Amino acid sequence: MRNFYEPLLLGENPPDLTSLIIHRKTEQAEFDLLSSHLDLIDIDVQLAGLLQGGTYEILAANSLKNVSCLSKSLLPLSNKYDLVLIDCPPNFNLTVKSALFASDYYIIPTKLDYFSTLGVMTVRENIKSFKNVYSEYMNRLKNSDYNPLAVHLLGVVPMMVNVIKGTELQNIQKEYMNKLREKNFYIFQYVRNNNEMFGTELKDKKGHIVSAVIAYFRKDKKTKEIVKAELRQLCEEFLNMLEFNGLPSHQLILKIGMPVML
Numbered sequence: 001m002r003n004f005y006e007p008l009l010l011g012e013n014p015p016d017l018t019s020l021i022i023h024r025k026t027e028q029a030e031f032d033l034l035s036s037h038l039d040l041i042d043i044d045v046q047l048a049g050l051l052q053g054g055t056y057e058i059l060a061a062n063s064l065k066n067v068s069c070l071s072k073s074l075l076p077l078s079n080k081y082d083l084v085l086i087d088c089p090p091n092f093n094l095t096v097k098s099a100l101f102a103s104d105y106y107i108i109p110t111k112l113d114y115f116s117t118l119g120v121m122t123v124r125e126n127i128k129s130f131k132n133v134y135s136e137y138m139n140r141l142k143n144s145d146y147n148p149l150a151v152h153l154l155g156v157v158p159m160m161v162n163v164i165k166g167t168e169l170q171n172i173q174k175e176y177m178n179k180l181r182e183k184n185f186y187i188f189q190y191v192r193n194n195n196e197m198f199g200t201e202l203k204d205k206k207g208h209i210v211s212a213v214i215a216y217f218r219k220d221k222k223t224k225e226i227v228k229a230e231l232r233q234l235c236e237e238f239l240n241m242l243e244f245n246g247l248p249s250h251q252l253i254l255k256i257g258m259p260v261m262l
Helices: 002-010 040-050 056-067 069-077 094-101 114-141 171-182 212-216 222-244
Strands: 022-025 030-033 083-088 105-110 152-161 163-165 254-259
Touching (some): 002 069, 040 094, 056 069, 056 094, 056 114, 083 094, 105 114, 114 152, 114 171, 152 222
Parallel strands (some): 083 254, 105 152, 105 254
Antiparallel strands (some): 022 030
């Protein structure tokens, strides 16, 4: 993705996304990946510096051009993929905004603690403000080349929860979950904390490095089956939510922005 955003610094168009796709096949899954890069942090700062202009119209034009680049580049892929998941860092910079601009929905993974639940509410308010700003930009420029920002929140995924009895959460985590519900957040199936997963050797039988989840599920143990069931239930709930909102996942591309709260 560094190679995608870097040309924008020179005022050039980004490359075709298909030229950057990495195809991965493991024993459990097959997928296409557009990888991130640590240099994206610096590129993001530089792109933000380019947004300044002498007039409001120049600022609006520069902002719309940069924030819409990912959305436009994904359009040619709409017949190839049923689902595009965009994993975002826990900030609100230009690359995250471009992911939201390209998305139909977003979900927020979060820990159930004081600062994380505050962060969830902040994300929703920031995106609401983001919609208003870019609607104003489009109205000011009267430019029909850009679609209005229409991303919607699907819900919150509680991560790293502690279960004390069967499926019962700790009281304090249950309290934070209820606070989110009171603020009209939909709560997805939680995924429990399991430190053993992150101590797993991250290699497949051929010696290739794979994700912690894939490596972790190779051995058939009871605790791993519990986490597998939670992840499976989360995926099913996620797909059901998409269909409930009128967008069947097997018929069209659904771009999901995923701001991650740490």
